[in-house]
Amino acid sequence: MGDLSDLTGRTALVTGASRGIGQAIAVRLAARGAVVIVHFGTDEGGAAATVDEIGRAGGAAFAVGAELGVDGDVETLFAGVEARLAGRPLDILVNNAAAAPAGPLGVTTRAEFDHLFAVNVRAPYFIVQRALPLFRDGGRIVTISSVATRMANPGQTSFAMTKGAVETMSMTLANELGVRGITVNAVAPGATRTATNGSYFEAPGLAEFIAGTTALDRLGAPDDVADVVAFLASDAARWITGQVIDASGGLFLGPRV
Template sequence: MNDQVALVTGASRGIGRAIAERLAAAGAEIAVHYNRDQAGAEETLARIGGRGFVLGAELGVPGDADEVLRQLQTGLAGRPLGVLVNNAAAPPNGPIDADTEAGFDRLMAVNVRAPYFLIQRLLPVLADGARIVSLSSVATRMANPGQTSFAMTKGAVETMTRTLAQELGRRGITVNAVAPGATRTEANGAVFEAPGLTELIVGQTALGRLGSGEDVAEVVAFLASPGARWITGQVVDASGGLHLGVG
């Protein structure tokens, strides 16, 4: 991936940071996107040796994609974009009786509308043969009442992945998605401190442990690599086999 530029949304922490680090290790220059955590984005950039630049834009609001494009074009300085990773997302709102119309609209705006129109706006700067990888979730194949609206948004991302793979294939652009399961990172570690939660999840995971940001980043990096040139329109489960069946 030498001399390529990769945009990773939501790269100030968590899985996004791990993806940025892995792509940088493969030789890419990273456009490190953040919403509010500029300090975190600057830390990500420092951790990859300054190979790239930081851009800040809130997603899910009017004009978000145009603002990302404006800052990205400054950083690209006339170069094409080789990889787009749609990682940024709003978290679940809870079960249907606790959800709100405002919360639902926010989920749809950040998790569905933002990546869709970001791809639209970035098409002119995407190189032929570029890679688009979006983060989905195992929530799309599980019946978890606490994540209904969240799972709906990720289902939309998976449909977007298949249809855009068909449309953009004429330019050699591959479009895939990665679906993590329970993934512990430095940003969300406290969540897994709830009594019994880690043991419950591990017991329902075929590979017998929690996932890490690095686990997911390896899958994203492969799909962004030349080795994945013949893979498109796919959703790759990166959950370690969470909820595959009865243990």
């Protein structure tokens, strides 16, 4: 069957690909042969850096900007996407862009709550809706969720609610789109150190505490998640759909004694 990880000839859209996990996913898909559309919200420089990194490695990518969570966001995104596609189909969609947790119940404002759902739930839903007419049969849709859906963290209640919503979306869309050979899955990272959030893990003892509650005994890295997404985007994962894949290294599986 050849190399089932090869994505040559396919086109991928990765939202929120200007930094962090999204950037790593874009780079990994390009390394496997896909042409990658690098979406960014506000970080145009980061998106350009992602495109440059892919180009230096011999891959192909271009950037498209659109702020998500505002009126007209999906239309703006796909105006840029379709202009760059120039009639070519889309094969892979990775819904990675997301707003960060807004805080616990006692301090979250209505505006923050609405923004979380606009970016983390409404945008992915309508991006899928808009992308499907461009999709070839046998495509791949992957949405980034979070282990926040399987553990109780009072500081992330509203954020976890948004991720629970996209996990349900993935399951139901998998059932709907399977007749076209399109697989739909979610990937749930745990504590993942990136260039953007690195300072958070510098709090005394925090990184050690998280590593101590993780089966694989370390913090995650963007490449750890990107490899899982690249697998799901490939033919090797053709028989996996409607699933949430935990990519946390075994965070909070139970006591390590």
